[in-house]
Amino acid sequence: MNTMNAKPLHHHTATEIVQAITAGKTTATAVAESCLEYIAGRDPQVQAWHYLNPELVLAQARALDKRGGIGPLQGVPVAIKDIIDTADMPTEYGTPIHKGHRPRIDATCVALTRRAGGLIMGKTVTTEFANRFPGKTMHPMDPRRTPGGSSSGSAAAVGDSMVPMGVGTQTTASTIRPAAFCGCVGYRPTWGDLRCAGVMEAAGSLDTLGLIARSVEDIALYRNVLLGVAPEPLPADSVAPRIGFCRTHIWDQCEPDTQRQIEACATKLAKAGAKISDVTLPGDFARIEEAHRWISSFEFARNRAWEIDHHWDMISETLRNNRLKDGLSCSYETYRxxxxxxxxxxxxxxxxxxxxxxxxxxxxxxxxxxxLNSTGNASFCAIWTSAHVPAMTLPLFKGPNGLPVGVQLIGKRNSDRKVFEAARWVQRAWD
Amino acid sequence: MNTMNAKPLHHHTATEIVQAITAGKTTATAVAESCLEYIAGRDPQVQAWHYLNPELVLAQARALDKRGGIGPLQGVPVAIKDIIDTADMPTEYGTPIHKGHRPRIDATCVALTRRAGGLIMGKTVTTEFANRFPGKTMHPMDPRRTPGGSSSGSAAAVGDSMVPMGVGTQTTASTIRPAAFCGCVGYRPTWGDLRCAGVMEAAGSLDTLGLIARSVEDIALYRNVLLGVAPEPLPADSVAPRIGFCRTHIWDQCEPDTQRQIEACATKLAKAGAKISDVTLPGDFARIEEAHRWISSFEFARNRAWEIDHHWDMISETLRNNRLKDGLSCSYETYRxxxxxxxxxxxxxxxxxxxxxxxxxxxxxxxxxxxLNSTGNASFCAIWTSAHVPAMTLPLFKGPNGLPVGVQLIGKRNSDRKVFEAARWVQRAWD
Structure with missing residues (x-):
């Protein structure tokens, strides 16, 4: 049953799917079938999925269609990064060390997704332990290119319209960067807001979940589900935001084309009514990436104690010679x-x-x-990840090769919804 | 083989055990045998252990004796709270919901303990999900009394000299309180210092590991192991500390006998050379326990999403009607x-x-x-837990019934070793 418009169901946003199911115009099963069919044709090229069991997906979709009530994510297929526990699917953390592992219970974010009527589509490719060593995923628009990481599969799957939403994590750049590369809306929440129980800890002082979608509204919807609170749609209109244009101290690492486009964007937003002025971060921020490196490495190396002691030879050279080397050589005082x-x-x-x-x-x-050996420059995210602030990337530009380039909006801690409202305003002003 | 002095091995501190093994005066196996024999006689009265497999313990002790090198915790038997994952023993989180669960890998703290030559003795009783509903453990000196919670078994085991050291956790009072009740030295670290990977999350914004021992030196030793850094003994002597005597705004909840003894202690420490003056916390601190309640309840209720949705009927009334009710009714804004x-x-x-x-x-x-239905007043810990500061309880006093009463030392965040030095100074001045 698909009485919606000509756009195939797998192309719809989460908000559109819930509306259509609520109106009786489609079913969770029809949505799942559309996604599965598309994935079957595309994934041999993209390799976004680490585990996908069509029969399990369809059985759960049918169960959703039978169960009474309409949840806030009713019938929405969601991709789950494979460092997040699922009780009915393997969870292997991007390493052969944990091949075949099946957790006992769902991670909190998975349980809350199911409670809301969401459909866990499968597990998406992560880099090794959500660090640098890449998985098999390719950029959906150019297989020679990285999709970004570490939430590579979730970003590629959403960017390619295999599913409307995905869950990743971010310890450095692992959600914003792949979302930007793959042309998605990506969101890293205020640190501490969304529970990470059942998610592999990379570096707890920095880790958050990350959400990837194709619209700001979908992100706002899913955030409330994962906060465990009732949905609250964004207001229909928002006033023009006060925007600080922050080139950062690493502006020269930004490609000239990206520099020009962001500057043009700032000009256009000012014309559309936003108050925009340049912001220079306090000088100390030049050291924040170095601090991030020690914090993330110190914690990561301890969190992998079991794997280091039992399976050192199954850990990649990349991980051993970078993150683990840094972490094992870092003193407590440097970390503190x-x-x-x-x-x-x-x-x-x-x-x-x-x-x-x-x-x-x-x-x-x-x-x-x-x-495909690297997941790209992480510096434009490391600053904000360390600062615990909410961040959102919007797919506003195309680069010289026609591939997506994102622009990032950063909010004050605990003002995530203000970021969503500003993002929607920016998107409308840009379009 | 036991060529040590007349004190049975199970009575020795961790530091004494490592010294004796290093000197060839005893072995990990002999220590384990002593502990096991004592536990076999005592645990029917105390019920500290949720899982203890003597054959597994002895096999691991023999393997330790055979393996080359002497680790910083060589042969030290350690009790592990049963919300902490162990790959070779069940981990059941104090609930029948997870009966028989065996994690795939060790928690970071368990892996680091083994790396240091420590011997995982078994799993100790926790309250249900490390919250209020008690397990089977009784106070080792009076079976009518609570051992405190939620790290009930670890505190009772160490207080009763079944093992020299135990690991617990603290989200409110779950290490300091049972350690004080059972006559132990208890330590809650600066929040964020010791990794909690593989430990059930109660409320991540507040959770830390907690260490329980019978000497300050043992705590300092074990902390370095769990930080993953080289041992660094406390300096032989320390200058008299500057001490703020903080009755807190809930001083009237303190029993008169405890009030008198702490005041006498402050006087005695001043005579011994400490600079002591009264400290009144800023007025806002009167609201910190209320804030703690919302933070811990909001996070806890979300972290139990899977259990709530799949096994609501197996959750205790106590948990449902208190922590979960609070958490599920708390708005995001209140939490934030x-x-x-x-x-x-x-x-x-x-x-x-x-x-x-x-x-x-x-x-x-x-x-x-x-x-045995309650684990006691948690308020004297909730303040400091919320503040993320390091805390240590010392078993300085006996109460009117001859049972231990602790005094708590609180340090600035990231000054845990200063707390250890002050604690040792206080203990020496008191003795």
Whole structure:
């Protein structure tokens, strides 16, 4: 049954799917079938999925259609990064060490998704332990290019319209960067808001979930589900936001084309009514990426203690020689001081937001780079990840090769919905 | 083989055990045998252990004796709270819902303990999901009384000299309170220092590991192991600390006998050379326990999403009608504001420590109360848990019934070793 318009169901946003199911115009089963059919044709090229069992998906979709009531995510297929526990599917953390592992219970985010009527479509490819060593996924628009990482599969699946939404995580750039590369809306929440129980800890001081979708409204909808609170649609209209244009101290790492497009965007938004002025971060922020490196490496190396002691030879050279080497050589004092330092940066950034609703800044250096051995430059995210602030990437531009380039909006801690409203305003002004 | 002095091996501290094994005066196997024999006689009365497999323990002790090298915890038997994952023993989180669950890998703290040569003795009783509904454990000195919770078994086992050290967790009072009741040295670290990967999340914004031992030196030793850094013994001597005597705004909840003893203690420490003066916390701290309630309940209720949706009928009435009811009724705004409020309290408390090395304050209201349905008043810990500061309880006093009463030392965030040094100074001055 599909009495919706000509756009295939797998192309619809989550919000559209819920509306259609609520109106009796389609079913969870029809949506799942559309997604599965499309995935079957596309995934040999994209390789977004680490585990996908069509029969399990269809059985759950049929059960959703039979169960009474309409949940806020009714029938919405969701891709789950394979470092997030699922009781009915394997969870292997991007490493052969955990081949065949089946967790006992769902992670909190998975349980809350199911409670809301969401359909867990399958597990998407992650880099090894959500770090740098890539999985098999290719960029959906150019197989020579990285989809970004570490939430590679979730971003590729959403960007390619295999599913409307995906869950990833972010410890450095692992949601915003792949979402930007794959042309998605990506969201990293205020640190601490969305529970990570049942999600592999990379570095707890920095880890958050990350949501990937094709519309800002979908992100707002899913965030409330994962907060475990009732849905609250964004207001129909918002006033023009006060925007700080923040080139950051690493602006020269940004590709010239991306620089030009973001500057043009700032000009256009100002013409559309936004108050825009340049923001320079306090000088200390030049050191925040170094602090991030020590915090993430120190914690990551300890969190992998079991794997290090039992399966050292199954860990990639990339992981051993970078993150683990850094982490195992980092003293407690260096780690502690780095943590204290980023806490001070957080408080400094709170003050910056006295004058701005959001900051406008690059999501990444440019288009997804060629090469599948790296997941790209992470620096444009590491700053904000360390600062614990909410971030959203919007797929506003195309780069010189016609591939998506994102622009990132940053909010004050705990003002995630203000970021959503500003993002929607920016998107409308841009279009 | 036991060529040590007349004190049975199970009575020795971790530091003494490592010294004796290093000197060739005993073996891990002999220590394990002593502990097992004592436990076999005592546990029917105390019920500290949820899972203990003597054959597994002895096999691992023999393997330790055979393996080359002496680790910093060589041959030290450790009790592990049963919300902490162990790959070779069940982990059931204090609930029949997870009966028989065997995790795939060790929690980080377990892996680091084994790496250091520690011997995982078994799993100790926890309250249901580390919350209020008690397990089977009784106070080792009076079976009518609670051992405190939620790390009930670890505290009872260490207090009864079944093992020298135990690992617990603290989200409210779950390490300091049972350690105080059972006559142990208990330590809750600066929030965020010791990795919790593989530990059931109760409320991540507040959760830490907690260590329980019979000496301050043992705690300092074990902390370095769990930080994943080299051992660093405390300096032989320390100068007299600057102590703030902090009765707190809930001093009237403290039993009169405990009030008198702590006041006498402060006087004695001043005579011994400590600079002591009264500290009144900023007025906002009167609201910190209320904030703690919302933060812990909001997060806890979401972290149990899977159990709520699949096994609601197997959750205790106590948990359903208190923590879960609070958490499911708490709005996001209330939760968010509570988190922002405790962050401000943390910064205020940083300032208090400009004048003090540690604060001196009650560990609990008094002796372990009679009755096994409750784990006692948690308020004297909730303040400090929310503030993310390191805390240590020392078993300095006996109450009116001859049972242990602890005194709590509180340090500034990230000054855990200063707390250890002050604790040792206080203990020596008191003795």
């Amino acid at each position: 001081d780095a943590r204290a330092f980023v806490e001070r940066c957080r408080l400094m950034l709170d003050d910056v937001f006295a004058d701005y609703d959001v900051l406008l800044t690059p999501s990444a250096a440019g288009e997804a780079p060629i090469g | 504001d509570a988190r922002a409020f405790v962050e401000r309290c943390r910064l205020m408390l940083d300032d208090v420590f400009a004048d003090y090395d540690v604060l001196l304050t009650p560990s609990a209201a008094g002796e372990a109360p009679i009755g």
